[in-house]
Amino acid sequence: MDKKNVWQAFRPTKRRLVQLYAALLHNAYLRGFIEGKIYEGKAKALCVPGLNCYSCPGAAGACPLGSIQNALAATGHRAGWYVLGMIMLFGVVLGRTICGWLCPMGLIQELLHKIPVPKIRKSRVTRTLSWLKYGILAVFVIAVPLYFGLAKDLLLPAFCKYICPAGTLEGAGGHLVNPANASMYEMLGLIFTRKWVIMLAIGLACVFCYRSFCRFLCPLGAIYGLFNRFSLVGVKTDADRCNSCGACVRHCEMDVKHVGDHECIQCGKCIAVCSQGAISLKAGKITLKGPETCTEKKPAKSRKTLFRAIAIAVLCLVLVWFNFLDPSIRQRENTPAESTAAVGYEVGEQLADFTLACYDGSEFHLADTRGKVVFINRWATWCTPCIAELPYFNDLYEAHKDDIAMIVIHPEMTLEDPAEFLAKYGYSMPCATDGEGDPVKEIVGGTATLPQTIVLNRRGEVVYNSVSSVTPEKLEALYAEAAK
Amino acid sequence: MNLTDKGKILPILLAVCCIALAVILAAGAIVLYVDGAARRAENPLESIYTAEKAGQVMKAALPLFLVFLCALVISIALGVKPKTGKASKNAVRMKPQAEPKHVNTIRTVVIIAAVILIIAGILNGGALDVLVKAINICTECVGLG
Known part of the structure; x- marks a missing residue:
C-alpha cells in the first residue's frame, strides 16, 4: 500500500475530528496532567454532556452521571x-x-475498535445485551444511591464505585501515572483491583465488539436514548424517499432497529449507504450532514472556513482560560511558599502552627500539643471512606485520651453542617471546619483527595502523612510508632 | 502460507496480544493485591500496592506490548483493516420510525422544564453541591480506595 492509500485508509473523518475536539474541551485543564492535581475552579459546577470523570486531572466540568448519583x-x-x-x-x-460525536469514552472505544482483530458481529445476543444498560441505570445509578442516601445518609455512587471504567482510567489512572501522586499507591486495595480488572475487561471487549461499554453498560447512553426520538439534533429519515431496503440497519454497528431509535448514536454513517438519499443529520430544519444526492443548498466554502476559525478560536480561548486565567489557578500560584526548610508536611519535617475553633467551643492550637502524639484527619460529609473511618479515630482517642491530641477537620466549602452530622454519632474527639480558603489543607499538603491522615510525634514532627483510608490496627501501629 | 494470508495472520496475532496483555495486567494486579493483603495482615502499615511493584507488572507486559505495537504498525502499513461487525443479510426490513406527533411541542415543553429545573437547582444549592463534589476527589468512586 503506498503512502497515499495508507493516508486515505486512516484519514480522520470529520466526526473523529469533532470527537477529538470535544475530548479536549471536556479535559481543557491540561496542566492538571502535568501537576497531578484536579481543576478546582467554579466552572466545575457545570455538567459536561459526555461521560468524563470529574476526578480526571484534566476535567474542566462535572460528570453528569457522577453528579446525578450524588444528587x-x-x-x-x-x-x-x-x-x-x-x-x-x-x-x-x-x-x-452526544455519544456519537462528543463523548470522550466513545472516542476511546472507537479507537480501541480500530485495532484490526477479528470482530464480533452484532446479533440477537448483542441486541439482548443492549438492555443491560437500563438495568444498570435502574440499580446502580438510581436505586442504590437513593436507598443509601435516604436510609443510611450515606453517599454511595454505586456505578462509579463498582463499574465506571472512565473513573478508573481517567480518575485513578490519571493520578497514579504522575510521580507527584506516588503516595496514592498507599490507598490502593480491593476496590482498585476490582475496578482495574473490570476496566481491562471492558477495554478488551471494545477491541472485539464495537462500543461494548456504550452498547451494553453505559447508563448515560441509556438516559440520552430516551430523548432520541424527539431530540433537536439527530439523524432523521425521509419516509417518502425510504424504500425499506434495510441497508442502514445492516450497515450500522449499533443494535438499532430503526435509524434514530434509542440505540442510535446519531453518528451518521448510514447517510452514505442509503441509496435513496433518505437519511440526513439535522438540527431542527437545518441539515448538518446530508446525502451526496441532497438537493438542499450546501453552505459556501467561506462559511465553512469561518466556522472552522471560530471553532479553533473557541478552543484556544477555553484552553488559555482554564490553564492560565482562571482565578482558582492564580489563587494557587499566589500561595506563598514555606519560608524555612524545616517546616513542611513531609515525613521528618515540622508542621507549621495553626489554630482552629472546634465545634464544642474549645480551640485547637497545634503549638500547645507538644509532648503528645497528634492525629489530624481531613474528612468530609460526602466522603464515604472518611465517614467509615471516623469511629476508628474516636476509639483511638478514647483509648489514649491523655497521650493523644486529635482533630478531625472538614473542608470549608460545604452545604451540610458537619457539626450537626457528627452530633448524630456522639463522637468525643475535637472536630472543626477549616478556615477560609482551607489554610490547614495547605499546611498539611492536602489536595482535593480525602481522607487524609497526618500523625505527628511528641516533637511535632510528621511521622505519617497519607491520603488513604486507615484501619483500627493501622491507627494503633501509627500511634505506637509516633509515641516512641 | 502466502502473502495473502496477512489478512488473517495479523488480526489473529493482534487478538492474541490484546487478550494476553489484558490477562497479564489483570493477573498482575490480583497477585499484587493478594501478596500485599497478606503483608498488610502482618503489618498494618504496609502498603498493598507500591509504584515499584506496579512498575514490575508493567515491565512484565512490556515485551508483549512491543510485539503488539510492531504487529499493529505492520498491519497499518499493509493496509489490514478491521472487519466491521455488520449484521447478516437477513437483517430487518422495515419502514422508518415515524416522528412522534407534536414533536416540536414536546421538545419545547421539555426544554422549558429543563431550564426551570436548572434555575430551581441553582436556587436550592444544587449547583454548589455539584461544584463541591467535582472539586474534591472521591477516592472510592474512582477506584483508588
Missing part, C-alpha cells in the same frame, strides 16, 4: 433539580448525538 443520594437534604435539568437539556437538544 439522588442527597435527596433527603436537597432535591437534585439542577443535575436533572442539565441532563434533560442535553438530552432534548442533542440526544445520543
Whole structure:
C-alpha cells in the first residue's frame, strides 16, 4: 500500500475530528496532567454532556452521571433539580448525538475498535445485551444511591464505585501515572483491583465488539436514548424517499432497529449507504450532514472556513482560560511558599502552627500539643471512606485520651453542617471546619483527595502523612510508632 | 502460507496480544493485591500496592506490548483493516420510525422544564453541591480506595 492509500485508509473523518475536539474541551485543564492535581475552579459546577470523570486531572466540568448519583443520594437534604435539568437539556437538544460525536469514552472505544482483530458481529445476543444498560441505570445509578442516601445518609455512587471504567482510567489512572501522586499507591486495595480488572475487561471487549461499554453498560447512553426520538439534533429519515431496503440497519454497528431509535448514536454513517438519499443529520430544519444526492443548498466554502476559525478560536480561548486565567489557578500560584526548610508536611519535617475553633467551643492550637502524639484527619460529609473511618479515630482517642491530641477537620466549602452530622454519632474527639480558603489543607499538603491522615510525634514532627483510608490496627501501629 | 494470508495472520496475532496483555495486567494486579493483603495482615502499615511493584507488572507486559505495537504498525502499513461487525443479510426490513406527533411541542415543553429545573437547582444549592463534589476527589468512586 503506498503512502497515499495508507493516508486515505486512516484519514480522520470529520466526526473523529469533532470527537477529538470535544475530548479536549471536556479535559481543557491540561496542566492538571502535568501537576497531578484536579481543576478546582467554579466552572466545575457545570455538567459536561459526555461521560468524563470529574476526578480526571484534566476535567474542566462535572460528570453528569457522577453528579446525578450524588444528587439522588442527597435527596433527603436537597432535591437534585439542577443535575436533572442539565441532563434533560442535553438530552432534548442533542440526544445520543452526544455519544456519537462528543463523548470522550466513545472516542476511546472507537479507537480501541480500530485495532484490526477479528470482530464480533452484532446479533440477537448483542441486541439482548443492549438492555443491560437500563438495568444498570435502574440499580446502580438510581436505586442504590437513593436507598443509601435516604436510609443510611450515606453517599454511595454505586456505578462509579463498582463499574465506571472512565473513573478508573481517567480518575485513578490519571493520578497514579504522575510521580507527584506516588503516595496514592498507599490507598490502593480491593476496590482498585476490582475496578482495574473490570476496566481491562471492558477495554478488551471494545477491541472485539464495537462500543461494548456504550452498547451494553453505559447508563448515560441509556438516559440520552430516551430523548432520541424527539431530540433537536439527530439523524432523521425521509419516509417518502425510504424504500425499506434495510441497508442502514445492516450497515450500522449499533443494535438499532430503526435509524434514530434509542440505540442510535446519531453518528451518521448510514447517510452514505442509503441509496435513496433518505437519511440526513439535522438540527431542527437545518441539515448538518446530508446525502451526496441532497438537493438542499450546501453552505459556501467561506462559511465553512469561518466556522472552522471560530471553532479553533473557541478552543484556544477555553484552553488559555482554564490553564492560565482562571482565578482558582492564580489563587494557587499566589500561595506563598514555606519560608524555612524545616517546616513542611513531609515525613521528618515540622508542621507549621495553626489554630482552629472546634465545634464544642474549645480551640485547637497545634503549638500547645507538644509532648503528645497528634492525629489530624481531613474528612468530609460526602466522603464515604472518611465517614467509615471516623469511629476508628474516636476509639483511638478514647483509648489514649491523655497521650493523644486529635482533630478531625472538614473542608470549608460545604452545604451540610458537619457539626450537626457528627452530633448524630456522639463522637468525643475535637472536630472543626477549616478556615477560609482551607489554610490547614495547605499546611498539611492536602489536595482535593480525602481522607487524609497526618500523625505527628511528641516533637511535632510528621511521622505519617497519607491520603488513604486507615484501619483500627493501622491507627494503633501509627500511634505506637509516633509515641516512641 | 502466502502473502495473502496477512489478512488473517495479523488480526489473529493482534487478538492474541490484546487478550494476553489484558490477562497479564489483570493477573498482575490480583497477585499484587493478594501478596500485599497478606503483608498488610502482618503489618498494618504496609502498603498493598507500591509504584515499584506496579512498575514490575508493567515491565512484565512490556515485551508483549512491543510485539503488539510492531504487529499493529505492520498491519497499518499493509493496509489490514478491521472487519466491521455488520449484521447478516437477513437483517430487518422495515419502514422508518415515524416522528412522534407534536414533536416540536414536546421538545419545547421539555426544554422549558429543563431550564426551570436548572434555575430551581441553582436556587436550592444544587449547583454548589455539584461544584463541591467535582472539586474534591472521591477516592472510592474512582477506584483508588
